[in-house]
Amino acid sequence: MTAxxxxxxxxxxxxxxxxxxxxxxxxxxxxxxxxxxxDLACSRFRDDSDLARVNAGPGRWVEVxxxxxxxxxxxxxxxxxxxxxxxxxxxxxxxxxxxxxDFAELPALRTGRVTFAPAPGWRLVQVDRxxxxxxxxxxVELDFGATAKALAADRAAxxxxxxxxxxxxxxxxxxxxxxxxxxxxxxxxxxTDDHAAGFxxxxxxxxxxxxxxxxxxxxxxxxRNGSGDAHHIIDPASGHPAGEFWRxxxxxxxxxxxANIASTAAMVRGAAALQWLDSLRLPARxxxxxxxxxxxADWPAVAA
Amino acid sequence: xxxxxxxxxxxxxxxxxAGLFSAAVSNAMPVDDPPGSDAVLVKPxxxxxxxxxxxxxxxxxxxxxxxxxxxxxxxGGS
Numbered sequence: 001m002t003a004x005x006x007x008x009x010x011x012x013x014x015x016x017x018x019x020x021x022x023x024x025x026x027x028x029x030x031x032x033x034x035x036x037x038x039d040l041a042c043s044r045f046r047d048d049s050d051l052a053r054v055n056a057g058p059g060r061w062v063e064v065x066x067x068x069x070x071x072x073x074x075x076x077x078x079x080x081x082x083x084x085x086x087x088x089x090x091x092x093x094x095x096x097x098x099x100x101x102d103f104a105e106l107p108a109l110r111t112g113r114v115t116f117a118p119a120p121g122w123r124l125v126q127v128d129r130x131x132x133x134x135x136x137x138x139x140v141e142l143d144f145g146a147t148a149k150a151l152a153a154d155r156a157a158x159x160x161x162x163x164x165x166x167x168x169x170x171x172x173x174x175x176x177x178x179x180x181x182x183x184x185x186x187x188x189x190x191x192t193d194d195h196a197a198g199f200x201x202x203x204x205x206x207x208x209x210x211x212x213x214x215x216x217x218x219x220x221x222x223x224r225n226g227s228g229d230a231h232h233i234i235d236p237a238s239g240h241p242a243g244e245f246w247r248x249x250x251x252x253x254x255x256x257x258x259a260n261i262a263s264t265a266a267m268v269r270g271a272a273a274l275q276w277l278d279s280l281r282l283p284a285r286x287x288x289x290x291x292x293x294x295x296x297a298d299w300p301a302v303a304a
Numbered sequence: 305x306x307x308x309x310x311x312x313x314x315x316x317x318x319x320x321x322a323g324l325f326s327a328a329v330s331n332a333m334p335v336d337d338p339p340g341s342d343a344v345l346v347k348p349x350x351x352x353x354x355x356x357x358x359x360x361x362x363x364x365x366x367x368x369x370x371x372x373x374x375x376x377x378x379x380g381g382s
Contacts, residue, residue, distance in 0.1 A: 012382045081356045149382075173382030186369065188376030195380035203380075207371040211364035217381025250379060254362040262361050281363045298367030 002183055009035045010149060011045075012173030013196060016156075019183050020166035027160050027168055034156040035172070041068040042148040044091065050134075051142055055091060058138040061128060069132040072125070074257055075147045079122035082265040087236035089119045091141030094234055119236035145232065150214055150260035153177040157256075171195075175214045177256040182209040191250045191285055193219035204285065204293075204302055212256030216263040217248035233267050245270035248287040251277065252299070 003021040005028045007014055014035060016027045041064075043049040047056075050068035064072075075088035096115060125142070126135045136142060144151075153172045157179030160168040167180035169187040174195030178187060185207055192203030194217065206213075218233060218241075235242040249266040253259035262282050266273035274296060277284045283299040295301070 015377060017377065077356065077360050081360045169377060171377045171379070174379040175382075176377055176379055186371075188371050188373035189368075190376060190378045192378060192380045195378050195382045197378070197380060199375055199378055201378075201380075205371045205373055205376070206368035207373070208364070208368050209366050211366075213368070213379050215379040215381055220381040248381060252364050252368045254364055258361045280357060280361055282361065283363065283367045297363065300368060300370040303370035303372045 007032075010039060010043075010152070010172065012149075013171075014173075015171040016160070017169040017171070017187065018160075018164070018166060019168075019181065020164070023164040023166055026164055030160050030163055031156040031170055034152055034159060037067055038071070038148055038152040038155075041065050042071050042144045044094075044143055044145075051144065054134050054136060055141045058136055058140065061131070061133040061135045063131055063133045066132065068134070069127070069129065071144055071148055071151055072127055072134055074151050075142075075144050076122050076125060076127075078147050078257075078261040082261060082268075084119075084122065084236055085265040085268040086146045086261050087119045087122050088142050088144055088147070089122055089124065089136075089140050090234045090236050090239070091143035092139070093117065093119055093236070093239040094143055094145070094232070095141065096239070116239040118239050119234070121236075146260060146264045147257060149173060150175045150177075150212065150256040153256040154212065175212070175256050175260055176208070177212045178208060178210050189213055191215060193217050193248045193287075195220075206252075206300060208252060211252060211254045212259040213250065213252045214256055214259035214263045215248060215250040216260070216267045218242070218244050218267065219247055233264060235268050242268045243270055244289050246273065246286050247289050247291075249273070249284060250286075251282050251284040253282055 002017050002019055003024045004015060004017040005024055014031060016031045018024050018027050041050045044051060046052060050064040054062045078086045079088060120140045124137050124140055149172050153170045153175045154177045157168055157170045157177035161179035167182050170177045176189060186209035188205060188207050190199045190203055190205050192201045216233060233242045246267055249263045251259045251262040253262060262277060266277060266286065269276060274294060277296045281297045284296040285299050286294045
């Protein structure tokens with residue numbers, strides 16, 4: 001019998017499931033500590049975060065925490081592996097598009113003219129691993145929205161597995177990571193458009209026993225600006241919100257970071273994502289804007 | 305005389321554009337490392353995108369399987 005706890009964190013929901021009910025309180029403590037650490041390192045919406053300090057000091061080296069260094073490494077690796085489709089230098093593009101506050105504080109309609117510009121490019125980010133320190137040129141602003149939450153899920157799941165009896169499933173706003181042994185049959189997961197919509201919402205249910213699972217969707221975090229509808233998934237090549245060929249993409253991978261990189265890149269790549277995901281043998285479920293569903297690699301058919 | 309004036313405009317314009325381009329590049333490119341720094345540009349250890357993809361974006365050891373459960377976690381956009 002599994003047990004779970006759920007609370008609000010990082011502007012979304014956090015949830016931890018355990019196979020040993022007696023470990024639930026400790027599991028929550030471990031996850032909360034990890035979330036506090038990742039928020040202090042990578043939040044775009046608090047002035048004292050490493051990321052905010054780097055963005056506020058273009059052209060000079062800014063000393064950062066080891067966790068921020070890890071997050072930079074993950075973000076730049078994601079950019080390289082996706083040939084720039086998931087690029088951490090979209091910070092300015094997000095801000096210009098109107099996503100300049102924590103989403104809970106964001107008004108539904110942003111007024112004023114919007115000028116889109118391509119992301120400057122991840123190759124401009126410099127890292128001094130020894131200090132550690134990071135430097136970005138003027139005009140470059142970092143955003144780790146595509147990788148930091150997934151990194152936190154992976155780290156929290158690993159930390160729980162190391163510290164607790166039994167297994168855990170960590171769920172940060174729909175980014176899932178498995179740690180330790182799974183319950184018999186795996187962890188049941190409803191895959192849908194909105195992580196907050198509840199288990200009964202339209203979608204499919206699968207069970208995972210290892211690694212991570214992440215979903216990206218343009219059905220959530222939407223607002224209007226002076227140029228029309230906007231959402232939080234930016235195409236770095238143009239600086240515009242990505243096209244909406246896919247409404248929602250879910251990917252299972254070896255860990256949550258990998259799953260989130262792939263699901264985000266798939267949203268940006270549009271129709272070409274099918275072949276790309278298949279070439280990587282990543283089980284994925286993709287839903288078009290009109291609701292058609294495509295399954296890739298070993299993503300299972302709906303259970304009878 | 306008029307041709308000379310046009311030529312001067314063209315030359316002046318070219319110089320101005322070159323200056324603007326230089327300024328833009330100096331803002332867009334990485335600045336020099338400080339003397340004595342061991343700073344390095346991040347270069348992933350693997351040379352090819354396909355190799356990096358295979359290592360960084362790897363599939364799960366066991367793929368998901370279909371389930372008929374009525375409760376559990378929810379994965380969706382956030």
